[in-house]
Amino acid sequence: MTPARGRWRWSILTVVTAGLGLTACTGEKASEASEARRKADAQQRLFITGTEETRGQDDGVPAEKPVFTHLTVRARGDTTEVVREQDGTWKLTAPVSARAEAAVVETLLGTLASSSFSATVKEAPTDADLEAYGLKPPLFTVTARAFVPDAQGQGAQDPARQRTVTLHCGKENTYDGSVYVRRDAEPAVHAAAGTVRWALDRDTFALRAKDLLPPLDERALKGIEVKAPRGAYQLARDADGAGWRVVAPVAANANATRVAELLKALVEQRALSFPEDTPESRKRLGLEAPVVDARFTGGPGEPVRVRMSRVTEDGAVRAYALREQGTQAVLGEVPEDALGVLDVSVRELKDRRVLEFRRQDVRRIVFHPGGGAPAITVVSTSEANEGAGHWDVESPQRGKAQHFKLASLLRALEGLKATGYGETNPKNWARYGVTEDSPGAVLLGADGRELARLWLGAEVPDEPGTLYARGSGPDVLKVPESRLTLPTRPEDLQEAPKAPDAPKPPAKTEQAP
Secondary structure, rough: OOHHHHHHHHHHHHHHHHHHHHHHHHHHHHHHHHHHHHHHHOOOOOOOOOOOOOOHHHHHHOOOOHHHHHEEEOOOEEEEEEEEOOOOOOOEEEOOOOOEEHHHHHHHHHHHHHHHOEEEOOOOOOOHHHHHOEEEOOOOEEEEEEEEEOOOOOOOOOHOOOOOEEEEEEEEEEOOOEEEEEOOOOOOEEOOOOHHHHHHOOHHHHEOOOOOOOOOOOHOOOEEEEEEEEEEEEEOOOOOOOOOOEEEEEEEEEEEEHHHHHHHHHHHHOOOOOOOHHHHHHHHHHOOOOOEEEEEEEOOOOOOOEEEEEEEOEEEEEEEEEEEEEEEEEEEOHHOOOOOOOOOHHHHHHHOOOOOOHHOOOOOEEEEEEOOOEEEEEOOOOOOOOOOOOOEEEEOOOOEEHHHHHHHHHHHHOOOOOOEEEEEEOOOHHHHHHOOHHHHEEOOOOOEEEEEEEEEEEEEEOOOOOOEEEEOOOOOEEEEEHHHOOOHHHHOOOOOOOOOOOOOOOOOOOOOO
């Protein structure tokens, strides 16, 4: 190797080694710069857990999210304490004991956990600066307590994992809508997005749940008693627990769907405000002589009483609701429409089924074609339920009935529903075309006891295709003619007689050749 070639190779090696060292140095500085930026960003977060400075996205291990357990919000003249319950729900403990508005609390917590300061406005502000920023005193303050969970999600009782941060918030910057903020006892004034002010500046009413009437589960109730302007009524759960019955002022099956709708509409009423609940305020708001007075029994705990009133204050009509259960009471202003939720007529609560019977109990049916035509009687000849099995026509002529047609008629009679009502207990049913000679049907049990009876009357004026009818209740009913076609002659029900077998042709005889 010549000296020149050796020097050339040595120069190349020196350059490469220097380059590698420079690259390593540059990479190390870049990593340090990235770590410094990450720590600086962590310090800019509203709620610092301390874990952001040692763990983060850069090393592949995400920082633990804090689990909030307590909030103190001082805003708009209120100081509200909110705590996390064992089941994860939130509850107000001061100035009142009440359920928290879940969506509002979750928005507040989400803002605390995820938001950062957008800029540092002043590192060492003077008292005059703080007054200008609305921070002396602050317009609102939020103190949040949380714990940093371990790998198993535990740590609520570990003092080393407890974190508390207080944010003092001031005025809105009219230039960009941001809000001035100080954290804990730090002197610096920061700017945070306007969404931070919107999420944190919450008074007691905003943090409190507005659905003042729950819990009231229709499925658990056994009885409902209501006094309202349109009348009083009582409902009782059926023995099988599936439906409802009207027990006063009349006895009838209730429309279970309508009852469920009423209760759903009631518990969905939202409070517009929560006045102070005192004997004086109850009297002033008309709750000693309520417009609606309802009692619900059979649910969890003691019976629930709901009173509603309507008063005129300063020329404006307002409605109020008072929910009482045992020693617990909640008073709230509600929309005026809430007064009409339970104020319904008994007729509206009734089941619209025309006839009340069980299909499996029917063993004999007498159809009346009307117009003097003889009645058609069919009898079940089997023990099958649901109207299936074998049926025979007993009169006016005997024959085997089409059992599928009988099953269809029974289903139609059982499912027949009124489309409207006329008067109750009319003195003259003939006014509606309902007489002893009207078309109809009588359903009888195995012991011959009448289970239900239907009469079809005249057509309802101005309602083509609709007939007046009399069913199991005292009301004049309106029923759709097309939903029920009753037989008018035995042949409508009997099986067609079999055609006689055709005579066999005579056997062919072969002639002798």
